[in-house]
Amino acid sequence: MRAAPHAALLRRDAARERLALAGLSVPALLLVGATMILPVGWLFVLSFLDDSGAPSLANYRRLLARPAYARILFATFEISILTTALCIVLGYLLAYALAQLPRRWAALGMLGVLMPFWTSILVRTYAWLVLLQRDGVINVWGMRLGLWHAPLALVYNLPGTLIGLVHIMLPFLVLPAYGAMRAVQRDHLRAAASLGATPVQVFWRVFFPLTLPGVAAGALIVFILCLGSFVTPAVLGGGKVLMAANAVASDVELFFNWGAASALGAVLLVLTFALLFLATRLVRLERLFGSEAP
């Protein structure tokens, strides 16, 4: 039997091509390794060393022993979840309004959503301080218009932190939600109507489920960014709102305690992964359930 022509050469060409493509990704892999995996790994190792550098679980024992750390972790998740929830509600409404507009007006509205994006978080946070403080714009006008009579405590507390965080995080939800809404085909909505769905039913049974993946993606980004937020709770929380990043900063800056800071970071990372794992399981269950009887 005659050998098929060029088989070995073509195989070698294919292998060479694969190698070249793999080679192209080496710089990126090196960068990620050097800037992400090594530092995080190093912090992880630090968290298992005591002050003298000997391996120990002292840092984690201290996390468990001191209720302050539990409070910080709880506050971190509480604020992140609240911010994400508020962003979902406000962001969905905003994205929906934009998606209903003609594209030109929607682009203008989107510019309004994105504009704060191009301003430093610090500047925006201090701007909120000006608006929200005791004799700030909002309190002055609220009282002048007779809406309330004593200055409201809008800042240096949880509500102030939430207002600032929601403002900063909103675009991360609006963008993917808007994209998902624009991608919904008009025929799907028409089909639902022709099959007997009222406008409300069209929304809940077709439009909303079809845009859910976009909202979920946005919510995930918002939630993760919130967990690591530092500037906003520091400025608008006025020291009363301590999130994990603030605790890490004070551990390192004030007490120069790398071990404690690393342990807190590691716990936060593990808890976040656990929560995300749980969330994906829930979403998948819902989808399974949804395909049976949505």
Added chain:
Amino acid sequence: MTAGRSLPITVRQVGKRYGDLRALDDVDLDVRSGEFLTLLGPSGSGKTTLLMVLAGFARPDHGSIRFGENEVIRLPPHRRDVGVVFQSYALFPHMSVAGNIGFPLRLRKVPRAEIARRVEQALDLVQLSGLGGRRVDALSGGQRQRVALARAVVFAPRILLMDEPLSALDKQLREHMQIELRSLHARLGMTTICVTHDQREALTMSDRVAVIDRGRIMQIDTPRALYERPANRFVAGFVGQSFFLPVTRHGGAVHLDGCALRIAGPVPEGAAHLLLRPERLRILAAPEDGLNLLRGTVMSLAYQGESVLVQVVLAGGARIAVRTGAAASALPAEGAAVLLGLAPEDTVLLADAAA
């Protein structure tokens, strides 16, 4: 077909403008109960707009639409109770096949067991038994088309609207589905309106075809009448391949290139053109009595499998084509003179449109 399963549709003076464009120009249309009617026209003719108005997705400027006795022109789509098959199929990606088909039944609060039974029945009807659990994106194009159809008929609407239902399928499957849609319609009996730009599809499937151009219905007739007695040049040109040759009058006689024509059908008043269909012309070896004869020269031959298309220049200078059997022995050579015969019953005159 039984009266309970279908409704007649009466359209009167329905108009819709988009800016300066008259998408629908005072359309009148009567669709009989249980009829399969196709709206045929080029893109932008208004055929899809008419379908969207019937389904309730587009709001016309004025007019009346009755399903049976009921005026529906102001009813929103979810209260019209018509099944719609979309060109894109519009299957819900977040539901399984059974979830899609059961959707209209769940909206109608049909009991679960009954839904399961009717979904199975509908799957059976479109020959997809056992695929109810599949994801929509795991289906082939032909299967999606069937699911869309099953979903549109499962709640037993008395009117079914289809917007280019087969245009996304490849040719083989499309021709198969045309026959299948026909037999499905015979079994279900609902009044069906289908939109297409494919004239062969329209002729294959329909009881009657309405040809639409620039928002107006040009002719509404059975496929045969439409093809053989088109009302005007637009219809003749759009349905089937055709050539138009100017004719002259000499007293009562109609002449083409100086020869009198034998015409079996009606002869219109005023200026007119002769309609020539390539497959109605015969290449003759010698003159035959009773036929209209045309002389010409063969320009080229195009082999098309089941037939050969012969391009011919007539003695008068007009270029036409003749479709003939593919048997090699009967074919004329390129450059040869040919004699063409046209039967009097195929000699159709069309009046020129009043300018």
